[in-house]
Amino acid sequence: MTEQRSQTGAPLHHVVAAKQFTRELVSALFARAQELQAQLPGPPRRELEGRIMATLFYEPSTRTRLSFESAMLRLGGQVVSTENARDFSSAIKGETLEDSIRIVGGYADCIVLRHPEEGAAKRAAAISPVPVINAGDGPGEHPTQALLDLYTIATEVGRLDHIRLVLVGDLANGRTVHSLSQLLSMYPGLHATLVAPDRLRMSPNLVAQLLAGGAEVEETTDLLAAVENADVVYQTRIQTERMVEPWTADEAELSRFRITEETMRGLPASAIVMHPLPRVGEIDPAVDDDPRAAYFRQARNGVPVRMALLSTVLGR
Amino acid sequence: MTEQRSQTGAPLHHVVAAKQFTRELVSALFARAQELQAQLPGPPRRELEGRIMATLFYEPSTRTRLSFESAMLRLGGQVVSTENARDFSSAIKGETLEDSIRIVGGYADCIVLRHPEEGAAKRAAAISPVPVINAGDGPGEHPTQALLDLYTIATEVGRLDHIRLVLVGDLANGRTVHSLSQLLSMYPGLHATLVAPDRLRMSPNLVAQLLAGGAEVEETTDLLAAVENADVVYQTRIQTERMVEPWTADEAELSRFRITEETMRGLPASAIVMHPLPRVGEIDPAVDDDPRAAYFRQARNGVPVRMALLSTVLGR
Amino acid sequence: MTEQRSQTGAPLHHVVAAKQFTRELVSALFARAQELQAQLPGPPRRELEGRIMATLFYEPSTRTRLSFESAMLRLGGQVVSTENARDFSSAIKGETLEDSIRIVGGYADCIVLRHPEEGAAKRAAAISPVPVINAGDGPGEHPTQALLDLYTIATEVGRLDHIRLVLVGDLANGRTVHSLSQLLSMYPGLHATLVAPDRLRMSPNLVAQLLAGGAEVEETTDLLAAVENADVVYQTRIQTERMVEPWTADEAELSRFRITEETMRGLPASAIVMHPLPRVGEIDPAVDDDPRAAYFRQARNGVPVRMALLSTVLGR
Numbered sequence: 001m002t003e004q005r006s007q008t009g010a011p012l013h014h015v016v017a018a019k020q021f022t023r024e025l026v027s028a029l030f031a032r033a034q035e036l037q038a039q040l041p042g043p044p045r046r047e048l049e050g051r052i053m054a055t056l057f058y059e060p061s062t063r064t065r066l067s068f069e070s071a072m073l074r075l076g077g078q079v080v081s082t083e084n085a086r087d088f089s090s091a092i093k094g095e096t097l098e099d100s101i102r103i104v105g106g107y108a109d110c111i112v113l114r115h116p117e118e119g120a121a122k123r124a125a126a127i128s129p130v131p132v133i134n135a136g137d138g139p140g141e142h143p144t145q146a147l148l149d150l151y152t153i154a155t156e157v158g159r160l161d162h163i164r165l166v167l168v169g170d171l172a173n174g175r176t177v178h179s180l181s182q183l184l185s186m187y188p189g190l191h192a193t194l195v196a197p198d199r200l201r202m203s204p205n206l207v208a209q210l211l212a213g214g215a216e217v218e219e220t221t222d223l224l225a226a227v228e229n230a231d232v233v234y235q236t237r238i239q240t241e242r243m244v245e246p247w248t249a250d251e252a253e254l255s256r257f258r259i260t261e262e263t264m265r266g267l268p269a270s271a272i273v274m275h276p277l278p279r280v281g282e283i284d285p286a287v288d289d290d291p292r293a294a295y296f297r298q299a300r301n302g303v304p305v306r307m308a309l310l311s312t313v314l315g316r
Numbered sequence: 317m318t319e320q321r322s323q324t325g326a327p328l329h330h331v332v333a334a335k336q337f338t339r340e341l342v343s344a345l346f347a348r349a350q351e352l353q354a355q356l357p358g359p360p361r362r363e364l365e366g367r368i369m370a371t372l373f374y375e376p377s378t379r380t381r382l383s384f385e386s387a388m389l390r391l392g393g394q395v396v397s398t399e400n401a402r403d404f405s406s407a408i409k410g411e412t413l414e415d416s417i418r419i420v421g422g423y424a425d426c427i428v429l430r431h432p433e434e435g436a437a438k439r440a441a442a443i444s445p446v447p448v449i450n451a452g453d454g455p456g457e458h459p460t461q462a463l464l465d466l467y468t469i470a471t472e473v474g475r476l477d478h479i480r481l482v483l484v485g486d487l488a489n490g491r492t493v494h495s496l497s498q499l500l501s502m503y504p505g506l507h508a509t510l511v512a513p514d515r516l517r518m519s520p521n522l523v524a525q526l527l528a529g530g531a532e533v534e535e536t537t538d539l540l541a542a543v544e545n546a547d548v549v550y551q552t553r554i555q556t557e558r559m560v561e562p563w564t565a566d567e568a569e570l571s572r573f574r575i576t577e578e579t580m581r582g583l584p585a586s587a588i589v590m591h592p593l594p595r596v597g598e599i600d601p602a603v604d605d606d607p608r609a610a611y612f613r614q615a616r617n618g619v620p621v622r623m624a625l626l627s628t629v630l631g632r
Numbered sequence: 633m634t635e636q637r638s639q640t641g642a643p644l645h646h647v648v649a650a651k652q653f654t655r656e657l658v659s660a661l662f663a664r665a666q667e668l669q670a671q672l673p674g675p676p677r678r679e680l681e682g683r684i685m686a687t688l689f690y691e692p693s694t695r696t697r698l699s700f701e702s703a704m705l706r707l708g709g710q711v712v713s714t715e716n717a718r719d720f721s722s723a724i725k726g727e728t729l730e731d732s733i734r735i736v737g738g739y740a741d742c743i744v745l746r747h748p749e750e751g752a753a754k755r756a757a758a759i760s761p762v763p764v765i766n767a768g769d770g771p772g773e774h775p776t777q778a779l780l781d782l783y784t785i786a787t788e789v790g791r792l793d794h795i796r797l798v799l800v801g802d803l804a805n806g807r808t809v810h811s812l813s814q815l816l817s818m819y820p821g822l823h824a825t826l827v828a829p830d831r832l833r834m835s836p837n838l839v840a841q842l843l844a845g846g847a848e849v850e851e852t853t854d855l856l857a858a859v860e861n862a863d864v865v866y867q868t869r870i871q872t873e874r875m876v877e878p879w880t881a882d883e884a885e886l887s888r889f890r891i892t893e894e895t896m897r898g899l900p901a902s903a904i905v906m907h908p909l910p911r912v913g914e915i916d917p918a919v920d921d922d923p924r925a926a927y928f929r930q931a932r933n934g935v936p937v938r939m940a941l942l943s944t945v946l947g948r
Contacts, residue, residue, distance in 0.1 A: 041425060044366030045366065046676075049676040050674070050676030050706070054698065060400060065398075066370065066398065066423050066424075070368055070396055070423040073368055074366070080698045080702055080711075081713075082715075083399075083400060084692060084694065085694065095910035095911070095912070098917075099909065099910060099911065100910075102928045102931075103695055103931045104698060106932030106934075107698050107699055107932075108702060277415065278411035279411070279415065285412075285414075296418045299422050300422030302423075357683065357741060358682070361682065378716065382686065382712045382736060382739050382740075383739055385712045386712055386739040386740060389710040390684070395712075397713075399715075594726070594731060594732075595731065601730075612734045615738050616738030618739075619738065
């Protein structure tokens with residue numbers, strides 16, 4: 001297994017799972033990301049000039065792809081890209097993921113992989129001649145999303161310990177919620193309030209992990225009460241497309257988990273609202289102009305965080 | 317509303333509608349475009365090095381996209397690109413245009429937007445954190461096409477005043493024809509001859525605008541007579557895909573609006589034939605080698621005109 | 633006809649067919665490719681800075697596209713790209729290949745064309761204002777694949793004369809096999825053993841060409857016997873998608889043409905196994921770790937070979 005847990009700033013190679021990010025590595029990456037962000041857009045950088053990143057996407061994810069490509073270009077690097085990587089493994093040509101990775105690894109200096117199957121990134125890393133960065137493997141991991149979420153909390157709230165986190169929405173299927181709560185539980189004093197429709201509650205298994213990591217966990221369906229002492233309200237989308245059994249959500253039930261101007265009135269002045277985006281109604285657009293609405297800044301943070309990651313993985 | 321009407325070379329921000337181009341701005345842009353074109357391909361330029369343009373296309377338009385990308389790269393800039401922007405707003409993920417623009421505006425320094433709905437560019441400009449350039453919004457506007465058309469007349473005919481313009485084909489649905497005639501009517505002495513099938517005549521509203529702008533307008537179905545004194549014959553494609561009611565064109569009727577070698581025999585030696593392309597039979601390929609056939613030079617002019625625009629919008 | 637047969641290092645213009653590569657040109661290109669490969673990834677190169685390559689793909693071929701793009705970027709050049717070039721010629725917009733080439737030729741300094749119809753590259757070259765490089769035209773030619781195959785033999789076997797070549801699989805439809813055997817027959821002493829299912833034997837016409845070029849040719853269905861004295865075993869995929877009559881291959885029959893660990897035991901220690909990839913079972917993955925399995929190195933060779941070609945075609 002080629003996956004690495006790096007120590008204190010030691011270079012990363014493959015980036016497959018959020019659990020690779022130790023506190024020391026997070027610290028080093030965030031210091032670098034802040035430094036890079038302070039200089040954006042700024043004069044052209046050349047530190048990755050002559051280096052090529054391949055984006056190999058077996059399912060479309062335009063936001064994630066553009067964010068990675070922007071990060072690479074901002075460092076002076078170059079990009080080759082495919083949004084149709086399924087062509088590699090079509091009924092006609094039937095190539096394995098492993099073969100595709102070996103081939104693309106001969107064209108590029110790192111591979112950003114998006115794949116619908118859990119474990120795809122780990123399989124790719126096991127045979128790739130160049131670093132593989134997991135940009136989401138189905139219900140599995142999306143470690144760079146978790147990292148930019150954590151970065152957003154660090155820069156907006158100003159600390160990572162003793163965070164009062166309210167997780168709202170689909171806590172059963174949302175891999176971002178899982179990865180983020182996992183990362184946050186590395187820091188002391190995490191208090192997580194879980195606010196989900198009954199059918200979409202966090203799995204007992206993950207709740208147990210949070211508790212084992214030292215977090216306090218409570219569950220409620222009362223969003224208004226939950227946000228009153230929050231530092232961070234993390235809202236998620238109901239990912240019906242990832243559900244095994246089809247589910248037609250009950251509008252009235254869902255509306256109780258929506259963030260509106262009323263919710264914002266109950267939220268502390270120093271708290272923030274996050275969302276991995278896209279949203280489809282879970283947050284009322286009337287909230288967008290509230291300075292505590294951090295979700296577009298969160299999306300924007302993807303670029304400096306991925307710049308820090310790419311410069312660590314590919315830096316000479 | 318963030319749309320701007322710039323004065324004498326003052327920097328542009330959003331480029332949404334052809335009416336933003338004043339005579340002074342046109343003059344400055346064309347001077348810049350000619351200077352840039354004279355140096356093509358030439359040694360590498362670096363004036364936009366470190367800057368990123370995003371192309372966000374909700375419907376495919378390969379010509380327009382490649383022309384913009386080429387312009388950006390020729391200036392030393394970089395590009396992130398999507399031809400499948402509909403994924404942003406798919407049934408599954410359902411994101412609004414506004415949200416997509418805010419997100420992409422966090423990744424890039426300007427957004428080139430193509431969208432099937434009229435008014436999309438204006439909506440985007442109203443909330444975008446970076447300049448938006450309209451690359452066509454359905455039946456609405458396509459201002460950079462109008463600009464390169466005007467540039468083609470300026471460089472090929474040598475002037476923009478007292479132009480005898482013959483507009484041929486679909487004058488009801490063709491947004492290029494509308495924008496170009498609007499731009500040309502800023503200059504004195506425009507004489508427009510409209511040659512269209514009865515069903516595809518220019519709207520009375522637009523004819524009235526041309527007259528109000530000081531142009532002389534006449535309508536005919538006799539193409540051969542119309543071209544006799546022309547400076548510019550602007551041919552368009554019958555855009556059946558944009559028609560509200562389906563229409564199966566009558567071949568015999570359409571053939572009267574086709575440019576053939578016979579048409580060229582009636583055309584003055586100094587006149588030119590233009591077409592926004594693609595063509596699907598409106599101009600006989602036998603005409604291509606005639607030096608007055610300017611449509612491929614017109615397409616090529618897209619690059620220096622868009623370079624001038626991008627360097628004005630993004631220049632430091 | 634604008635196609636050229638270049639002499640001793642003289643610059644190439646269009647690259648349409650494998651027969652354009654004379655021994656002198658091959659020699660010059662391979663010397664350049666080896667020099668470039670030795671420096672990969674290495675410090676950034678700038679020799680094609682400011683130059684733009686357009687990839688115009690009318691059918692997807694992600695490997696070929698990424699390999700060309702990587703080659704161009706490694707030389708400091710830039711790329712504009714379309715995987716959906718069919719949009720150019722859709723039912724709605726119906727543009728001819730010739731018109732598309734003329735337009736894209738106004739945006740880029742060379743065009744890499746992939747097209748499903750035989751002869752498309754030649755048609756494109758006949759009217760293109762910039763060099764056209766054929767990246768596969770249906771059952772026709774794929775000259776850069778033939779060139780990288782030849783390069784793989786030259787660098788792995790160490791010579792191009794007196795090669796004992798075993799061609800296995802679909803010898804009726806595989807254009808790579810045709811082009812490679814054609815190129816190899818420029819060198820003295822070629823011995824070709826053809827191993828194919830009865831239905832997929834090489835055409836008598838091509839066999840006659842090989843014989844006329846001075847090669848020895850034998851045919852067999854006994855793969856194990858054939859590989860015993862081989863220098864190169866070139867395995868191909870059964871391209872059912874290019875067959876005129878549908879064919880459901882007989883698994884038992886096909887298994888006799890598969891390369892397995894047993895085949896490798898019969899293969900000389902100095903021989904290599906090649907495959908244009910993708911493979912769909914013709915080579916057992918258990919063979920991948922054998923140092924004689926050259927197919928991934930072969931794919932990787934696409935980059936320096938295409939770099940050599942691009943720098944010859946576009947070099948100032």
